[in-house]
Amino acid sequence: MASEFKKKAFWRAVIAEFLAMIMFVFISIGAALGISFPIPSPLNETNGRTQDIVKVSLAFGLAIATMAQSVGHISGAHLNPAVTLGCLLSCQISILKAIMYIIAQCLGAVVATAILSGITSSVEGNSFGLNSLSAGVSAGQGLGVEIMVTFQLVLCVVAVTDRRRHDISGSIPLAIGLSVALGHLIAIDYTGCGMNPARSFGSAVIAKNFQHHWIFWVGPMIGGAAAAIIYDFILAPRTSDLTDRLKVWTNGQVEEYELDGDDNARMEMKPK
Structure with missing residues (x-):
């Protein structure tokens, strides 16, 4: 791990997760909070807007x-502790990188x-995108x-990031983005959709409200871990020895850092 x-x-990878997370949360939560601003009607009266689930999901x-x-x-581009955990259990990243990624994502x-709290300070009852259980849930x-x-x-x-696959011709980032949008279309009405623990954590810290916050860590982490294990050991089992694969947990992926001795080798988000 020390090496x-x-x-x-x-460190480039950790910084990338930090900066990309800032932009992701700013754009997504900004869209959710933006619908709370009143807009003038043709009669110059101030009307509020109901939440547009499709807009927020997209x-x-x-x-x-x-x-x-x-x-x-x-x-x-994990941008989600649950995704990072899934990649860790799939032996794609080291334990050290997983920890640093999650810290960077939360920060x-x-x-x-x-x-966003400064930009939307005029919004009445601003919850900063805080996840909460809907009535009756x-x-x-x-x-x-x-x-x-x-x-x-x-x-x-x-x-879609399985390097053994050669049948993917479309955009991998778009496929993942559509999966995120789909999750929000389903879950917003129930929990506000907390499938990203780091995103939920940011809102809870700024809103100073951690009620039911454990749900938005435990749920996504269980779901992410289950998906990675089921895919890796049942749906598409790997032929490589598990002991060799577990070495990634301490040493990281060889091709990430030691390809032809080049410290600048990068992990591509596409099948290989």
């Missing part, structure tokens, strides 16, 4: 797709939400929703 810690490419999905296209070749989400039901929507997201991520 990986010294690699420039390692904002989340397109923001992820854009950031994945921008930094996917640098960090893999990026806090910074972006703090910026129990903690157990909310947990189930988060598990399921995150399961489909991480299953999509590990499937």
Whole structure:
């Protein structure tokens, strides 16, 4: 792990996750908060707008797709602790990188939400995109929703980034973005959709409200872990020895840092 810690490419990847997370949260939560601003009617009366679920879902999905296209070749563009956990369990990244990614993602989400808190300070009852259970939805039901929507997201991520596949001709970032949008279309009415624990964490910190916050960590992490394990060991089992694969947890992927001795080698977000 110590050798990986010294690699420039390692820190570039961590910084990329931090900056991309700032942009992702700013765009997506900004779209959600923007619908709270009153707009003048033709009669110059002030009317409020109800939440546009499609707009918010597309904002989340397109923001992820854009950031994945921008930094996917640098960090893999996880931008979600649940995705990072899935990649860790798939033996695609080291434990050290997983920890640093999650820290960078959480800090990026806090910074972006703090910026939005200043921009949307005039919004009455501003919750800064805080996730919460809808009326009539129990903690157990909310947990189930988060598990399921995150399961489909991480299953999509590990499937479309599987380097053994050569049948993918479309855009991988767009496929992942559509999966994120789909998850929001499903879950917004139940929990506000907390399939990204770091995103939920940023809102909770700025809003200073951690009620039911555990749901938005436990649910996505269970869903992400289950998707990675089921894909790797049941749907598309790998032939490589598990012991050799587990070495990635301590050393990282060889091709990320030591390809032809080049410290600038990058992990591409496309099948190989």
